[in-house]
Amino acid sequence: MSALINDLMNNTHEVPGKRASLVLGGLNNSSITDRVCEIAEAPTPPRAWYIAFAVSSSLTLMLFGLVGYLIFTGVGVWGNNAPVFWAWDIVNFVFWVGIGHAGTLISAILFLFRQNWRTSINRFAEAMTIFAVICAGLFPTVHVGRIWVIYWLLPLPNQNAIWPNFRSPLLWDVFAVTTYATVSMLFWYMGMIPDFATFRDRAKTRNRQMIFGTLALGWTGSARQWHRYEKAYLLMAALATPLVISVHTVVSFDFAVSQVPGWHTTIFPPYFVAGAVFSGFAMVVTLMVPAREFFGLRELVTLRHLENMTKIILLTGTMVGYAYAMEFFTAWYSGNRYEQFAFMNRAFGPYAWAYWTMVTCNVISPQFFWFKKFRTTPWLMVIVCIFVNIGMWFERFVITVTSLSRDFLPSSWGYYQPTFVDIGMLIGSFGLFFTLFLLFCRYMPIVAISEVKSILPENQNPH
Amino acid sequence: MSASNAITEKREKEHHPVAAQPALSAMIAEFPTAGSVLAAATRVSEAGWSDWDVHSPFPVHGIDSLLRIRSTKLPWFTLTAGLVGIVVAFVMQWWMNAVDYPFWISGKPFFALEAAAPIAFEMMILFAAIATIGGMILLNRLPRFSNPLFASERFLRATSDRFFIVISANDPKFDHDRVMQLFQECSATAIETCLAIDAREGRWPSLVTPIIVVAGVLALVPPALIAQKRSNPTDLPRFHVITDMDFQPKFKPQRTSRLFADGRVMRPQSAGTIARGEIQLDSRLHQGMEYGSREVAAIDRLNVLPISAQGGPSVTSNEGVQKNPMPAVPPPDPLDALPWVKEFPISVTLKTMKRGQERYNIYCSSCHGLAGDGDGLVTRRALDLEQGTWIKPTSFHAENVRNQPVGQLFHSVTNGVRKMPGYGDLIPVEDRWAILLYLRALQQSRRADLQDVPTELIPSLQDLPKE
Incomplete structure (x- = not known):
């Protein structure tokens, strides 16, 4: 019996001449609506939600406490030191921004490529994008030290009559990340308008009617509304696609436009973007597997969806591995002794342990996805994806810290060690991310209801 | 059915x-x-x-x-907003960094398309995305x-x-x-x-309107406060929400402190320190003496003779400097007895001479006069006003000045003499010697005879008016 159910639930087999079904369990328009809405309408969430929320919100409180400690005391509470001015704060920033990229890739790029399997997971991944960008934005914000004058980053008139320096990649980054956060949030909200209308129309209480009625803006699903909505969605996808590529490109400019050996390379933009997609998909899988179990979404987020994601992880992981190799080739081929030293130092210097952790997790672990067993067994995927996330964090650590700790003047060389504040803030940022995510799962339409319906076979080509 | x-x-x-x-x-x-x-x-x-x-x-x-x-006009909204975003970004960056507050960063141009492109790209996307979603909502006549x-x-x-x-x-x-x-x-x-909806049914819930009114009024408070502050200038110190580095625990100049035994906040240099580039080992160049003041002091101690702060030993103490005895002008100046150099410690060239002339005209001529007669504009003005405290500078052409060794003149320029302040802090050491070189030329000009004039220039002298 369970074998039969497993077989019914497995849509990863390729049948020539036939498109695999992306919605299983015989779900139709009514039951898809029910399945998704009931998660948010249930009087109480699953017990696992409470446990997870208790843990993550405690970690968030710890994060806020540490941020307060840092603001009142100064950035000296971190382990950043004289050569290593950028350490875990910047590592965490790049890590979290990268995580966000998968969401935009799924919602925009896969939309442009007409990948119908994106519909079940795009809402989920877009939410992840926004929460990851929030976590990312926190670190440079507190890194500036005097946070009360952070508006100096923006081109606002101020009492000093000074404007920001637009020739600095760090300012480009301010614009790129704020634009990315704004556009992602708008895109996310626009995608949810029809689903908010569904929530509104099912609402039983006055509060839900008021809240979702306001959020839905009076959406009625008329053909004229859908016409403009679909055009807007296409335009937003076309805008978000170059945006997502530009954001991590600009993040990589923070490093590549400087002159530090190991940073000053032209391979950074494509390598950063591939790494971002790699880590982002790993995070989506890590979150998606438990969420589909706890919220009963296995018919909507099927094994085929997960398998497709593991294939993208395999591809981007291999690209990242290629980039690691190419960095060494470039260093050798450049004939530049300082560049060569920087890379030999990465692999065999004081941070060799971090470098080889990175290589193991990022290059070797995704190769398991060549095996179908790993691509179709959720718990195996999660293990591999957690390793990928560890590896991608270490990638940013290796890039940032090894180059700085061995900069131009040997007299100022040093070794970086995190303090408890560094460690607490990294863990706390995961707490913040999961807190926001759990709230989203509890109260929002976590699957794009209208989009999933539009790919049902019965709804396509109704002529 | x-x-x-x-x-x-x-x-x-x-x-x-x-x-x-x-x-x-x-x-x-x-x-x-x-x-x-x-x-x-x-x-x-x-x-x-x-x-x-x-x-x-x-x-x-x-x-x-x-x-x-009909196909929606929405893409035109997107295109227009995107183009506006690009233009706004370029104009903003050019105006802020090249016009309103141009500042020099690593020799980069104030405005360059390459450096402005990333922000222009981001603003294009931002404007276009807001216009797309806003346009979709407005064209759909939402919110309704x-x-x-x-x-x-x-x-x-x-x-x-x-x-x-x-x-x-x-x-x-x-x-x-x-x-x-x-x-x-x-x-x-x-x-x-x-x-059709009854007009009353389409209303907001009763609480919403007061909330919006209160929020709207509260939102006006900060701009009103800012406008009030901007229109009323004050001479009080700026209001600090966060005092930042304006007020910090530190010692200010000229204050006292119990931290140090002598109660002074400003600390004197440690004994024997010499600032970078300030070491002066060449006594001929820096002091105008054949050997330095330390050696002079040492010799004096051997001879057990009184030493004044400025003065040196008696004339007899140092036989080496007695070659140029002064005319009988009692009492003898103790400075005359010091081992002054008689040759210039710098190379004597036409370039140095020109430099000395230029520096002399700048620093010295206002009192001493362009020809060194002690009749500069300041002097003349002071004498006209009958300033009792004004002491007329000695003419450089006076016998006693002409006979002074060049080292002693250098000492006067550096440390001052009588009411004249020292110029050692104002004029670099080489320039002081260059001025003295020009001074010697001025002195020579009053005592020259025909042999001193280069032969090729002699014919031109014939044209000068006879005095």
Whole structure:
């Protein structure tokens, strides 16, 4: 019996001449609506939600406490030191921004490529994008030290009559990340308008009617509304696609436009973007597997969806591995002794342990996805994806810290060690991310209801 | 099918007795699938209705042409906003970094397209995205929180699993019975009438308006405060929310402190320190003496002679300097006895001479006069005003000045003499020697004879007026 159910639930087999079904369990328009809405309408969430929320919100409180400690005391509470001015704060920033990229890739790029399997997971991944960008934005914000004058980053008139320096990649980054956060949030909200209308129309209480009625803006699903909505969605996808590529490109400019050996390379933009997609998909899988179990979404987020994601992880992981190799080739081929030293130092210097952790997790672990067993067994995927996330964090650590700790003047060389504040803030940022995510799962339409319906076979080509 | 329609109709009438019934707003027909609504929409379209719409939980493709929906203008919003974003970004960056506050960074140009491109790109996307979503909402005439359709319980399934055709009462052909007939022919699963909304029903909940008013008034407070502060200049110190580095625990100059035994905040240099580049080992160059003042002091101690702060030993103490005895002018100046150099410690060239002339005219001529007669403009003015404290500078052409060794003159320039301040801090050491070189030339000019003039210039002297 369970074998039969497993077989019914497995849509990863390729049948020539036939498109695999992306919605299983015989779900139709009514039951898809029910399945998704009931998660948010249930009087109480699953017990696992409470446990997870208790843990993550405690970690968030710890994060806020540490941020307060840092603001009142100064950035000296971190382990950043004289050569290593950028350490875990910047590592965490790049890590979290990268995580966000998968969401935009799924919602925009896969939309442009007409990948119908994106519909079940795009809402989920877009939410992840926004929460990851929030976590990312926190670190440079507190890194500036005097946070009360952070508006100096923006081109606002101020009492000093000074404007920001637009020739600095760090300012480009301010614009790129704020634009990315704004556009992602708008895109996310626009995608949810029809689903908010569904929530509104099912609402039983006055509060839900008021809240979702306001959020839905009076959406009625008329053909004229859908016409403009679909055009807007296409335009937003076309805008978000170059945006997502530009954001991590600009993040990589923070490093590549400087002159530090190991940073000053032209391979950074494509390598950063591939790494971002790699880590982002790993995070989506890590979150998606438990969420589909706890919220009963296995018919909507099927094994085929997960398998497709593991294939993208395999591809981007291999690209990242290629980039690691190419960095060494470039260093050798450049004939530049300082560049060569920087890379030999990465692999065999004081941070060799971090470098080889990175290589193991990022290059070797995704190769398991060549095996179908790993691509179709959720718990195996999660293990591999957690390793990928560890590896991608270490990638940013290796890039940032090894180059700085061995900069131009040997007299100022040093070794970086995190303090408890560094460690607490990294863990706390995961707490913040999961807190926001759990709230989203509890109260929002976590699957794009209208989009999933539009790919049902019965709804396509109704002529 | 028609039976269920009849029941619906009956229920409608029960809800809204005919007498109190407001105007009809629209009639709606329900369909179970995308296929059935598409087929029905085809009939409605063929029947020539104009003010009607189809509502569905997801976009049903093929409806647009039946409804004769013209392609939306939305892409023009996106394009325009994107272009505006690019222009705004470039103009902003150029104006802020190259015009209003140009500042020099690593020799980069104040404005360059390459450096401005990333921000222009981001602003293009930002503007275009806001315009796209804003345009979609506005063109759809949203937000619209009150809609006669929402009065129908049945219509609420339009966002879930049912499909509806709505024919508005505003359609010129609208007639209740004709629409009813049309919907029945289309095999609608249900037909309902929607009534125009009573004006009172479309209102916000009673709390919303006061909340918006209060929020709006509160939002005006910060700009009003800013405007008030900006229009009332004050001479009080700036108000600091966060004092930052304006007030820090530190010692200010000229204050006292109990931290140090001597109570002084400003610390003297440690004994024996010499600032970088300030070491002066060459006594000939820096002091104008054959050997330095330390050695002079040492010799004096050997001879057990009184030493004044400025002065040196008696004339007899140092035989080496007695070659140039002064004329009998009692009492002898103790300075005269020091081992002054008689040769210039710098190379004597025409370039140095020109430099000395230039420096002399700048620093010395205002008092000493351009020719060194002690009749500079300042001197003349002071004498005109009969300033009692003014002491006329000695003419450089006086016998005693002419006879002074050049080292002693250097000492006067560096440390001052009588009322003249020292210029050692103002004029670099080489320039002081260059001035002295020019001074020697000035002195020589009054005592020269024909042999001193280069032969090729002698003919030109004939033309000069005889004194």
